Amino acid sequence: MNVFLVSAHPEPKSFNSAMARQIVDVMTEAGHEVVVSDLYAMNFNPVASAADFTARSNPDYLVYALEQRNGVKAGTIAPDIARELDKLDSCDLLILNFPVFWFSTPAILKGWIDRVLVSGRSYGGMRFYERGGFAGKRAAVSISLGGRPHMFGDEGIHGQLTDMLRHLLRGTLYYVGFDVVPPFTAWHVPYVSDEDRQTILKEHREWLARIDTLEPMRFPRMDEFDERLYPKT
C-alpha cells in the first residue's frame, strides 16, 4: 500500500508526535510506502484565500470552490496545494494523526482540508459520499485527547466521540469518497503514566496492523437518494 500520513502537533516531543513516528515505522516495516506531511514542520498555510490561485477565472469576485475547480483543471492552483493533491492521488490509505482540539482537528489541519480537498477532484455537485473523488481509498484518524472513555459513549457527558467527530469522519473523509475505518483514540494522554503510554502505543501498533482489514464505518449512500437527493421510496 501507499500510505499518506498527515500529522499536526506543535510539539515534536509530544506523545501524539510519537504516534505519528510509530505510524511511519510500523507501516514501513510492514512493507508499505509511507509519505508524510508534517504540517507544523512544513509551516503549512491553513488559510484559504485568493492567493491560492496563480490565475483566476474571476479576478473580481472570489468563489473559492469555483476557483478550485478551474485551478486544478488549468494548473493554476498554488504549488503547495498541488503537491498535497499529488500525494492524495498516489495513496491507498490516508491517515490523519492529530491531537483533538475542540472535538476537531487543529486549525492547521483544518486548513489542509479546506485548501487541499478541492472541488472538482474531491467532490462535485452530485459526486460525494460513495461517489466522492477518492472512492476506493481508505482513511483513518489516529488521535489523542485529554478525556477518558467514560466521558464518551451513549451515557457519557459528551456522547459518542464519533458523533462529535461526525463533521470530519462523515462530513469530510467519507464525503470525498474514502472508506473511513473506526478511529484509534489515545485517551487521557496528558495525565497517564509512562507504563500506560507504552500500553497505548502497543494498542496503536495493533490497530495499524489491522488497518487494511478493519470494517469501514457505515454511513448513508447517495444510491439511497434520487437525483434531486430526496430519499428513494
Place this chain on the structure above:
Amino acid sequence: MNVFLVSAHPEPKSFNSAMARQIVDVMTEAGHEVVVSDLYAMNFNPVASAADFTARSNPDYLVYALEQRNGVKAGTIAPDIARELDKLDSCDLLILNFPVFWFSTPAILKGWIDRVLVSGRSYGGMRFYERGGFAGKRAAVSISLGGRPHMFGDEGIHGQLTDMLRHLLRGTLYYVGFDVVPPFTAWHVPYVSDEDRQTILKEHREWLARIDTLEPMRFPRMDEFDERLYPKT
C-alpha cells in the same frame, strides 16, 4: 447588549460578508454596542504554537493548554490573543458569522477558537458546559452554505445540520459556557436569485431581532453527572 461579532470570509463582496455587515447594522440600530473581529481583514494567525507565549512555564516541552493557563495568569499570552479575550470578556452576545467549510468553520476561525478559548479562562478540568468560563453569555452562529434544506433533517442525506455542527455548537460554544441559540442558516447561497437573497437577508434581520429571546439549545449539564463525570443515578 455588548455584541462581539467574529466573521471569516475571504471575499468582502460575498453574500456571507453582507450578512456580517447586516449584523453590525441591525444590532447597532437596536442600540447595542458592536465590536467586530473580521479575521481575514485582520490577517489573523490561526496556528496554535509555542510563539503564542512571550514566556514559557516549560520552554523545553510545549503543553499548549498548560501554557495557556499560565500565560493568561502571568500576562505572557500573545497580544493578539489577549485582545480577543478582552473582547470576549466584555461581550454579552458572541456571534460567529462564516461560510460552512466541511461542515465546520473555515480554518482561520478554527484557529481563533484554538488560540483564544484559552484553558483556565474558558474552561478548566471540572468547569465546562453550564459551568464554563463564559456562562451567562449568549452565543449564536450565522452561516451560509451551498446545500438545500431537504438534504438535512432526519430524512436528509446529511442528517441534521446541527448534528454535523455538534463539535462547534455543543463541543465548543456550549463547552465554554455560552447559551447557544439555534443557528441562522442561509441555504443554497451560491445558486439562488437576487430576489431570494433579499428574502434571506430579511429572515436574517428577523432572527437578529429575536436573538436575545430565542430559547437556547438544550444539552446535557454537568449537574447531571457526579464529580468523576459518571451519570448520577
